[in-house]
Amino acid sequence: MATTAPGSGTLPDTSRFRRQAFVDGAFADAASGATFACISPVTGETIFDVAACDTEDVDRAVAAARRAFDAGTWSRLSPRERRSVLLGLADLIERDRDELATMITVDMGKPIGDAKGEVSGAVACFRYFAEAVDKVYGEVGPTGPSVVSLVTREPIGVVGMVVPWNYPILMPTWKLAPALATGNSVVLKPAEQSPIVALALAELAAEAGIPDGVVNVLPGMGETAGQAIGRHMDVDKVAFTGSSEVGKFFLVYAGQSNMKGVQLECGGKSPNVVFADVPDVDRAVAESAEGIFGNTGQVCSAGSRLLLQESIADEFLEKLAREAVKWTPGDPFDEGTRMGSLVDETQLERVLGYIEAGTGEGADLRAGGTRAREETGGFYVEPTIFGGARNDMKIAQEEIFGPVVTAIPFGSEADGIRIANDTIYGLTSGVWTSDINKAHRFARAVRSGTVCVNCYDRGDNALPFGGFKQSGIGRDKSLHALENYTQLKTTYINVLDD
Ligand code: NDP
Secondary structure, three states: OOEEOOOOOEEOOOOOOOOOEEEOOEEEOOOOOOEEEEEOOOOOOEEEEEEOEOHHHHHHHHHHHHHHHHHOOOOOOOHHHHHHHHHHHHHHHHHOHHHHHHHHHHHHOOOHHHHHHHHHHHHHHHHHHHHHHOOOOOEEOOOOOOEEEEEEEEEOOEEEEEOOOOOOOHHHHHHHHHHHHOOOEEEEEOOOOOOHHHHHHHHHHHHHOOOOOOEEEOOEOHHHHHHHHHHOOOOOEEEEEOOHHHHHHHHHHHHHOOOOEEEEEOOOOOEEEEOOOOOOHHHHHHHHHHHHHHHHHOOOOOOOEEEEEHHHHHHHHHHHHHHHHHHOOOOOOOOOOOOOOOOOHHHHHHHHHHHHHHHHOOOEEEEOOOEEOHHHOOOEEOOEEEEOOOOOOHHHHOOOOOOEEEEEEEOOHHHHHHHHHOOOEEOEEEEEOOOHHHHHHHHHHOOOOEEEEOOOOOOOOOOOEOOEEOOEEOOEOOHHHHHHHEEEEEEEEEOOOO
């Protein structure tokens, strides 16, 4: 049965979607019985209430995770056995791709085509880490003939995960896949804006054969459930993605509790730098548009600062404004829509507030700037372009997390590099030039975890992703991510003479 929206659209049937916490292999209400409203940004309507977990639920989930870890039902399986279960999980996610994508679109408003792509990304990520884990070796130390020394990697234990809403299945997966592959137990708190698909993922993990207690998912608020995970004395590690502000809280929580390790993937204000010798300007325009309007700009690595060399700045902005039309918001359930809604009303107000600030600071509004599709009840905003901005403006320094690009003109190569680095963040960057030496000089000088040359925001499961400066600590993806969820053990074996 379709749910009738207050506006012109309708949402698909959501009656099958899970809304309770998943703890120790079963769905259950929050211990307090509290719930919170799950609102779809597609139409602005409340679809149902979801369990609002708190400290007591975190205690219960951590205890279950610890029991499972100590019992060894998952942690002591051979890597090959875990590989096989995780490959099975990837197959189940693939089987349910359309349903999972529907959950994502209902919950956070991204276009259904993008949601399907996100689910496929999660499948690929589980497969990557499943395949990786029985192919990594420990070390034998160079300690001489009378000693056999081994350096092995062991799972850390109970890993807490607190994740955002912008990629509701992919962000948990980037952490779950390597953590589970290496034998840890997990307590995951999805964002309050997008809990549904994470609960479905927990159910699929159980169906795939991951034992009870190994994967626990607790919907709830950051300040309660999230903080309780961060401060828990029996959580051995926290992996977080979200704002730098909240990332810093997790460092405090760790310092004030048990010194747990903290991996952080935080915000960005990434420079996308176009030199006058850009090899293919139309391609640069198209990728720059995708880099800021894709996922409605709610991407940590969005190319939100567009640095344009002065001689091409006007031409580039004219083309970008024409390209932006292709990103006009539409119905997220229409396969042809490229840009859906923002995640919620708070985010809409925040983005409109930044647009007002940009105009107030004297930046030149070249496209967009207003709310769209208001009649649907959902939270849509036009793709927005500011030209002629300065890097000290609020819209150039703060993470807007919406479809708003701040274009800043620059003169020399040195200027471009200086402005690119003039930010507290260091997640991603892009450079467009025909000169390979200039590209290399830029790549060496820029302080960011990823640099893209003649493209923007590319990635691969085989490559690490994470930030310099206040964009984070540690890396998701690639074999390096295994380091987040394992610790080194040195075994020193004295070989006695006859
Ligand atoms: P947050 O950083 O606030 O949220 C990320 C996660 O942390 C959520 O699960 C959230 O819970 C939780 N959390 C929030 N406050 C606390 C706390 N005090 N202690 C423990 N956990 C907490 O991001 P928001 O969703 O609020 O978005 C705000 C801004 O953050 C965005 O506009 C953007 O600038 C940035 N952001 C960056 C992301 C990235 O990928 N780098 C992703 C998302 C946001 P809850 O669900 O209750 O909010």
